Amino acid sequence: MGSPVPPGVPSWRLAPEPENVAAARSFVRSALDGAAPDLVETAALLAGELVTNVVLHARTEAEVWAWTVDGQAHVRVADRRPDRGLVPRGRHPYATTGRGLALVEELSAGHGVHSGAERKTVWFELWPGAPVPPLSPWETVAPSVARVGVTLSDVPHALYGAAQQHGEGLLREVHLAAADPGGKPGTGVPPRDLVVAQDASHLVSACMTAAVERETPDSATLSLRVAFPADAAPAVATLRRVLDEADALAQQGSLLTLPALPQIRAFRQWLLDQITGQLSGGPATAWTLAPGLPGAVSRDLGPWDPAEAEAAHVPTVAADDRNRIIAVNEAAASLVGWQPHELVGQRLTVLMPEHLRHRHLTAFTSLLLTGEPRILGRSVPVPALHRDGRQIPVRLAVQTQEAVDGRTVFVAQLSATTAPPAPSDDRPATRPVPPTPHGRTTPRRTRGLRAGTAAPEWLELFADTGQALAGTLDVDEGLRRTCHVLTRGLADWCTADLLDEQGRLVRVCIVHRDDRVPIAEEHFGRFPPLTADARGPLPRVLRGAGPLLLTDSPPLGRGHSRVDARQRALVDRLGGSSAVVAPLRAQGRIFGALTLVRVRDEHPFTRRDVPLIAELVRGIALGVDNARLHQSVHSSAEQLQRALLPTLPRHERLELAARYLPSSATAEVGGDWYDVFVLPGGETALVVGDVAGHDLKAAVAMSALRNMLRGIAVDRQEPPGDVLRRLDLASHTLDQRSTATCVYGVVKQDGGATQWHYSSAGHLPPLLITPSGGARYLDGGRGVLIGMDADLPRASARASLPPGSTLLLFTDGLIERRGESLGDAMTRLGRHAAAHAGDPLEVFCDELVIAFGADTTDDVALLALRPTPPDPPA
Numbered sequence: 001m002g003s004p005v006p007p008g009v010p011s012w013r014l015a016p017e018p019e020n021v022a023a024a025r026s027f028v029r030s031a032l033d034g035a036a037p038d039l040v041e042t043a044a045l046l047a048g049e050l051v052t053n054v055v056l057h058a059r060t061e062a063e064v065w066a067w068t069v070d071g072q073a074h075v076r077v078a079d080r081r082p083d084r085g086l087v088p089r090g091r092h093p094y095a096t097t098g099r100g101l102a103l104v105e106e107l108s109a110g111h112g113v114h115s116g117a118e119r120k121t122v123w124f125e126l127w128p129g130a131p132v133p134p135l136s137p138w139e140t141v142a143p144s145v146a147r148v149g150v151t152l153s154d155v156p157h158a159l160y161g162a163a164q165q166h167g168e169g170l171l172r173e174v175h176l177a178a179a180d181p182g183g184k185p186g187t188g189v190p191p192r193d194l195v196v197a198q199d200a201s202h203l204v205s206a207c208m209t210a211a212v213e214r215e216t217p218d219s220a221t222l223s224l225r226v227a228f229p230a231d232a233a234p235a236v237a238t239l240r241r242v243l244d245e246a247d248a249l250a251q252q253g254s255l256l257t258l259p260a261l262p263q264i265r266a267f268r269q270w271l272l273d274q275i276t277g278q279l280s281g282g283p284a285t286a287w288t289l290a291p292g293l294p295g296a297v298s299r300d301l302g303p304w305d306p307a308e309a310e311a312a313h314v315p316t317v318a319a320d321d322r323n324r325i326i327a328v329n330e331a332a333a334s335l336v337g338w339q340p341h342e343l344v345g346q347r348l349t350v351l352m353p354e355h356l357r358h359r360h361l362t363a364f365t366s367l368l369l370t371g372e373p374r375i376l377g378r379s380v381p382v383p384a385l386h387r388d389g390r391q392i393p394v395r396l397a398v399q400t401q402e403a404v405d406g407r408t409v410f411v412a413q414l415s416a417t418t419a420p421p422a423p424s425d426d427r428p429a430t431r432p433v434p435p436t437p438h439g440r441t442t443p444r445r446t447r448g449l450r451a452g453t454a455a456p457e458w459l460e461l462f463a464d465t466g467q468a469l470a471g472t473l474d475v476d477e478g479l480r481r482t483c484h485v486l487t488r489g490l491a492d493w494c495t496a497d498l499l500d501e502q503g504r505l506v507r508v509c510i511v512h513r514d515d516r517v518p519i520a521e522e523h524f525g526r527f528p529p530l531t532a533d534a535r536g537p538l539p540r541v542l543r544g545a546g547p548l549l550l551t552d553s554p555p556l557g558r559g560h561s562r563v564d565a566r567q568r569a570l571v572d573r574l575g576g577s578s579a580v581v582a583p584l585r586a587q588g589r590i591f592g593a594l595t596l597v598r599v600r601d602e603h604p605f606t607r608r609d610v611p612l613i614a615e616l617v618r619g620i621a622l623g624v625d626n627a628r629l630h631q632s633v634h635s636s637a638e639q640l641q642r643a644l645l646p647t648l649p650r651h652e653r654l655e656l657a658a659r660y661l662p663s664s665a666t667a668e669v670g671g672d673w674y675d676v677f678v679l680p681g682g683e684t685a686l687v688v689g690d691v692a693g694h695d696l697k698a699a700v701a702m703s704a705l706r707n708m709l710r711g712i713a714v715d716r717q718e719p720p721g722d723v724l725r726r727l728d729l730a731s732h733t734l735d736q737r738s739t740a741t742c743v744y745g746v747v748k749q750d751g752g753a754t755q756w757h758y759s760s761a762g763h764l765p766p767l768l769i770t771p772s773g774g775a776r777y778l779d780g781g782r783g784v785l786i787g788m789d790a791d792l793p794r795a796s797a798r799a800s801l802p803p804g805s806t807l808l809l810f811t812d813g814l815i816e817r818r819g820e821s822l823g824d825a826m827t828r829l830g831r832h833a834a835a836h837a838g839d840p841l842e843v844f845c846d847e848l849v850i851a852f853g854a855d856t857t858d859d860v861a862l863l864a865l866r867p868t869p870p871d872p873p874a
Contacts, residue, residue: 049100288543337387813858
């Protein structure tokens with residue numbers, strides 16, 4: 001409680017003027033004269049902080065006492081506002097104000113507050129030597145007035161802390177600027193409004209702090225029920241107006257504090273508008289549903305986590321407000337030719353060409369000084385600087401995110417618009433960091449299991465969900481397996497929902513513990529579009545709030561959408577007493593949600609379950625994201641490969657059909673191709689080839705080879721062997737590392753007969769199937785692979801194609817199988833093709849794909865040609 005003031009100890013009364021803070025320090029030094037010098041200076045510092053609080057917040061006369069007993073210093077500071085309670089601030093290292101009480105806590109041996117009918121007295125004691133833990137905590141004083149509850153949903157606590165710190169800094173600077181008689185002209189803020197704004201800021205901080213202390217943050221966001229005085233709306237509205245005016249002054253450079261960044265300004269305005277609106281009888285709107293937010297405001301509500309940036313698949317670089325790199329992942333470092341640890345601590349400009357550095361610094365400084373973004377939230381094509389001096393075209397997307405310590409972090413994602421340069425031979429090899437059980441590649445503090453929960457059960461659940469996802473690369477199947485695991489050990493039923501490429505929500509699976517429970521088809525598939533009126537738990541989670549614990553099912557009203565109604569219909573069908581809706585989030589984006597539901601009232605989900613479920617779903621999300629990435633890469637590779645394939649021309653005397661099958665065992669593009677084009681003389685040229693390798697380099701070499709062959713064939717009407725010789729010479733000259741096999745031929749009409757003139761560069765021979773079912777391989781015109789020896793002559797061959805016969809050109813992926821000789825495979829293909837000689841050409845190709853394409857581990861390209869009989873004479 002602190003020692004009572006001894007009789008005869010004088011006090012010093014001070015008017016609430018800023019200059020009296022220094023007078024209070026002088027008084028304390030004088031009163032403690034004779035004590036240890038360090039003790040005296042610490043007491044003067046803390047007394048000055050407490051008198052500053054009186055000047056700024058109480059604005060009443062301050063009274064100060066100071067004395068010593070046995071070398072111990074005792075100080076009291078009183079004001080005339082006992083209804084104004086203390087609000088100790090969070091100890092954020094980047095806060096520009098609110099450190100007074102924190103200093104008292106850190107430096108004093110004991111501290112506290114006494115509140116009476118007429119005054120409030122804050123005291124502290126200092127003892128010689130090292131401070132000991134405080135003897136008593138702060139006591140806050142709540143005014144006894146009527147209060148109204150304000151609902152604040154989906155509050156990102158990291159963003160709230162940053163907005164609170166910035167707002168208090170603005171008010172401090174406006175107050176000092178207005179009180180400086182020799183400084184700049186007035187701020188334009190009426191003194192009465194500034195007083196009201198300071199009181200309202202103190203009130204909001206006190207009420208919010210009390211509400212947050214009652215919560216146990218179990219996710220990136222908090223949903224709070226905050227009690228405010230019923231008559232506080234006008235004061236909070238004034239606070240909103242004064243902060244906007246102060247922000248404008250900061251943008252003009254009239255204050256020492258920098259203006260708010262877009263996300264801080266938007267959140268602050270939402271928070272104060274919610275308080276004034278709800279106190280006046282208006283509806284509550286969650287932060288995730290706030291309308292009209294600028295594009296520069298990040299929807300990633302979680303605090304910035306360097307582990308997530310470093311583990312991201314997308315090249316990611318994070319920088320602080322001093323323009324220094326504070327985190328970089330392996331993908332980004334390798335893109336620009338560095339090791340990650342070599343970039344941390346360097347200026348961001350190290351990754352920029354010289355001609356862009358000044359522009360970047362100008363734009364970055366402008367953002368900090370004005371708070372107005374230029375490229376935040378946009379994808380901008382710019383060149384990045386490789387370590388060896390080359391420029392790499394990339395697309396740059398920058399967003400801001402708040403850290404738990406109050407910093408604002410600038411997170412940039414880079415996507416190369418061309419293939420990144422290969423690392424030089426003298427670059428040190430990089431070794432991947434072994435992933436943790438949840439796919440992270442950097443250490444992270446793990447959350448402890450809650451008391452009363454058997455650790456082996458949770459560990460088994462983590463292991464089983466990981467195994468369910470690892471057993472398949474199909475996203476939907478992996479989620480179904482995962483939900484089956486969750487319903488065995490955690491929930492009565494479970495749903496998995498994913499956002500598609502158009503942003504539409506799709507229900508992938510619904511799994512009930514009891515397989516006999518029927519679930520109608522209407523509960524699966526696409527949801528109605530997510531609109532602003534979707535206010536239920538699922539839309540909120542998809543917008544960044546979550547995981548959410550639900551313990552009741554409120555009735556649907558006008559404020560609920562078709563998405564909410566559909567979710568409620570499923571709960572009505574399957575039952576539910578409690579649920580947890582958790583976001584599937586990876587790489588800083590939310591792509592779906594898992595809903596876990598318990599039906600029985602005797603075992604509901606509780607708040608203690610939520611952190612563990614959040615960690616469990618985080619691991620599931622990383623597994624799903626990896627599978628989605630694999631599917632996306634595989635799909636993109638297949639689309640690229642197909643884009644390189646031609647459209648078959650129409651010919652009166654020829655039927656043409658082709659098939660291309662990407663490998664089911666890899667997601668990379670390959671070197672298989674086919675081509676058909678018409679030469680200037682009217683003949684039809686056919687090509688099937690295979691570049692060695694199965695990667696992007698092979699695809700690039702294949703594309704170059706195909707285009708060169710087209711140009712050479714069109715340039716001169718030469719025999720196929722000469723065309724391939726010229727192709728070999730060009731390929732050998734331009735790229736000596738590539739080798740390829742190829743069959744090139746020209747179909748010529750000679751009267752009523754069809755002739756096939758061809759040459760082969762190390763490729764499997766074409767197969768000719770007669771209408772009667774005979775089959776033979778055309779092994780003439782054989783030569784070495786393209787890229788082996790350009791000086792060797794190449795032969796051409798010729799074969800007749802009877803009407804109704806089928807000529808089949810194919811790559812080795814169609815027939816090569818492990819454990820089977822090439823001769824046996826070719827015999828098997830000939831036999832099967834002959835059996836379908838009478839089928840239409842499209843059916844013929846489909847039959848080959850069905851018979852030979854199911855178990856191939858390589859790409860397959862096949863091209864079929866069938867001469868048609870001449871029209872009978874009229």
